[in-house]
Amino acid sequence: MPSDTTIPDAARRLRAILTDNVPYCSGTLVGQPRDFLLYYGKAEQVGRIDLANPTVDELDRLAEACQPASFGVNQQDVFDESYRKAGKLDLDSFVLAFNADTHTGLLDAVRSGLFPGTDDREIRVELYKLNVYGENAFFKSHKDTPRAENMFGSLVIVFPTPHVGGALILRHDGREWVFDSGKLLSDPSLPPRIAYAAFFSDVDHEVTLVESGHRVSATYNLYFCPSEHSPASAATDSPTALRVFHPIGENPSEVSSALQELLAEPTFLPNGGTLGFGLRHLYPFPKTWSHGDVEPLTSLKAWLKGSDSALLHACHVQGLHPALQLLHEEEWGDRRGLRPTLFDQMPVVDSAGDGE
Template sequence: MSADNDTVLRLRSTLTESLPYCSGTLDVHSRDLVLYYGKGTQTRRIDLSVATTDELDALEKACEPAPFGRNDQTIFDDSYRKAGKMEIDEFMLGFDAERAGLIEVIRSSLFHGAEEEKFVRAELYKLNVYGKDAFFKPHTDTPRAENMFGSLVVVLPTPHEGGALILRHDQREWTFDSGALLSEPGATSRIAFASFFSDVEHEVTSVKTGYRLTITYNLYFSPTRIGYFGAPSSGLRVLQPTSANTPAVSDVLAALLADNSILSEGGALGFGLQHQYPLPKSWIDGDSNPLEALQGWLKGGDAALFSACKDLGLKPQLYLVYENDNYEPILPILLKQAIEVSEYDMENDSVTDVILRQWGGLVMLYHSLFSDSVPEKVCDDGKRRKYLQRLEDTYGYGYRVKETAGLPSKTVHMVTEMTTFNELKSTMVVDMGNEAGLCHMYKYVCLIVDVGPAGKRSEMRPEN
């Protein structure tokens, strides 16, 4: 397989370049911009379309300092985040994202095809006020449930300069400047919005003048349709839809499968997931088998790929890739379920033996579709590049030598590199005879799809 195969490269770029957010503006009715806030009998009213500086000053003073989450802790640190916040029981706003049709816009922008039919629930979270010199340094949002996939930030039409939202993902960066959008003519009855996946790093730059006033929603996948989903008004302007290149996934994947020079005798295509997911802690202990549930949480290019595979009659499968870091040659093992090997006897068994024998695992034989040699980068950090080199040094190209002979295995031709976005780490005790030691087991999520030979791609091949 040559490194310059256009079809493979097109599929890879289509998956990795899909935007992880959408943004835009929406004209709303003046009644939607009336804000009531306060505690007890001390309630105030502001019409945000014509709010005065004194009214916004009073609103800021009524707020409490906004915290942020770090390692499951809530922290107050105005050198990292300087802003005010109100809880949802302290304010009431006429605008509602579902009633305004904004959730429908986000769903159609962030998802594609069959994935666009997913039910989405928006949960109002907080009101935030960023006054002069307020900011929020780079961070990612902490998912509040396994089915939480993203956030929605609605910027209300209070004049401000600065306070831009900077979004970053996979070494790319975008800027959403709400101050500029809301300073356009006729913007006094207009909101600006940005919605992004939970693994997108973001920050709010320092506000230079005015007030940046926002309400935020947490976005969840829902098993049923909840609430009223209206149609957006004619004043909707979507600036950055993520669906711009995800519809191409089906077309490019179909073109790849139509190329008889690619896996002419059939094989398995592998894809590293491009997004991070709130994996259950039970995965670490092997108490559950959540891979099937994870299929419903996929987003962006991951969701588009899964949907495209099914549309083409293929059966995509999520696997956990297990590997350990000490005491024996490292072999990546594929499993369709979460397990835990807490301890083993080094003199009689290896971790590889235990997983293969007891849990039906498969040794993952890694190949690349981009070249005839093992790629330098199988993943996105130095640790796994070193890991790849150790595998190559131990087993040679493709790891196809006598050490793997007779072991149940699966050759996987990787289209996108395996990522460590969804890494889980657990520790086990190793009995080495004279003493006990510790070794770490790492788990990664990978999407693999078996394809048949040229002309019969949808035919399943047996595990090899």
Template sequence: MPHRIPQASAHQQAVIEELSNLVHGISAPFVCSGTLVPEAPVTLRFKDGVQVPITRLERGTDPHTALEPLLARCSPAPFGKGRKTLYNRRVRDALHLKAEGGAFTVLNFDPAASGVLEVVRQQLCPGDPTALTAVLYNVNVYGTEGHFEPHKDTPRGSQMLGTLVVCLPSRFFNGQLVLTHRSAHKVFDWGRDISEQAEPSRIHWAAFFGDVDHAIDKVWMGLRVTLTYLLYRGEGAITAPRPSGEATERLRQGLERALADRHFLPRGGVLGFPCFHMYSHEAAFRRSLPPLTLKGAALHRLKGRDAEVAAAALRAGLSVSLQPYLIELCADETWQLKRFPTEEEQELLDERLLDPWVLEKALPIAAHGDVPRGFGVTWVISPPEFNGPVKPRTVEGDADSPSSEEPVAQLFHSGAYSATGYFGNEGGETDFYLYAALHVVIPPLGKGLRQVTRAARKSARAGKHS
């Protein structure tokens, strides 16, 4: 979006900088991981009753022989590009077998019974009190030269949180899982871990939000075998989220100090916090944009740091809403939307080259990027620049790895809403990821939270003359 920030006094700039620093002080993971040793080797059981236990073989043993029953049932793995499902080995070179229809089941591992799902809930969405659900999706096999270019998960339904990947202990070399989010990188070298571990049946897992870009580097040798589970948020009553952590509490206090400051936005305004995650069109955000509440479903659908920022503002007594923005780089345009688009409206986004006039007629546009003052928002964190060059993907430990904390929207360089335009195993039919920002309403002096009572004025005068 246009980076037009209204002229502000040095004092107001200092308040904004303090709030920005407080936001960046909140630590919220985009991925969590772990390892465990099952009581017996994890085993794949196929429809015909054939069972294939997967355990680390002795060095020099050909894994293709041991896993032949699995390989024989697999087919080339596709990927999504927008709404299309494609096959291209330059993008993804792998085999897979989907679990639908009971094609296979997993013995000796259950994400819920093992405690993995509770760990994921505590790490990725601790403010949501309901248990997560893991749905077995497929088994993937990456052989020599196998890889998958950077991509996001294909959105699937309003409750989808992300993906759980479980790496089974088949020997392989290289083939790291590389996650990239807001220029931060996390690398899982499970091939090395399996080679070095003492227990031949130990498995490794990682869970991450669906909007996080992830890739699989090229496998040098062996067979990389992983299970994929789709993670869904649980259904049930929404209760108040957990107490704030120290960093979130400091942001709340910073917002309260800003409200008490008579020189900060004395006429009121809207503070903008660009989201650190992208959001799909889902039920909690779909038809309208009512303010978020501490007990509402929409707050619990926010991810990571976004949820903490919203909770801090709500606890400060402020009105908070999730505001979607549509960025179309082919047209070099930005629009603020009245709400998240409906399924019918999304159909218009299939083509990457669209006339801006057509978009404005068809979608729920609230404001255009050319309006003065950057949509009338005072940005606490600078909106990302969308037309700069895409930074190359770097891996953990690179000296040249970017250290920017800009939101994930800096990766928008295609109409498909991912850095490469690629998604997971298939194209999306109903949902897509959208950039959004948290809008926090600051009332003018004398109104709402900023009302000055007679006692407060008297106390202020007394303090001034003491």
């Protein structure tokens, strides 16, 4: 490996763009009165609550209707209040009037926040659970388990029920961000709003201790929708009340520009060679596959996220021919496995990358 002092400035710039990405986006949106209505319960015990103007008694009854929230360990649901203390309602126990898939412009904001500079990545959202974090509730740091190869992230919607604490802390690649819905939604002079955060599945995240009140959130799974199966765009209301707070990730045009600058550097691989890029994100990968199955690395190209997707796009723009390959076995965090890697040869290029 070359020492850091021998790396061209163009390579430093490309590395910085690829590594300094933000793997989440967040903001608030002003909702219509109907967006805050929640119906919950079963049979004759059905409750209704306006999450924009709830009473303490109403929130207490909602919390009492919840089941203890579990979490996944080795593909099993586990209950452990030393790790997660919260209540949850499954899909058969509640109905939200709010629809993340239609009239708010929210999905457009999520797509542009997580995949900046691209307008052809169709995504879909699937409601998963409702969670209620009462006083002293929390959820320690964890990763969400992808439920399909095209699941790439999660969307958390937090309603304006009064609460202190319960911030969502996100960590990835040695960096940390804080999404404090209690503070974002606490200004009584503003109209009722909903806070949201969307992040990739391999981002560690936790919900800090709720000091007082009730933090009520809905969690959605986010999926890529291949273009040939993309649904027709639904009519949406104007998203003028939507505010995106946090900086978005890298733009593919910036990655392409940095890669072009590097390839034009006369001292960089003057006789050609192979470029290898470790993917920045983790992806679900089959343990085994048989002859005749779709090559997993081929289908993986459609599910690349963030800077990985931007790099693949940039290689194509520069006339390279990137190819994903399994490079080596490695341990990282609490996981172990083969990491996909993107390679590219020059000047006739075959390219590679690593992969609530």
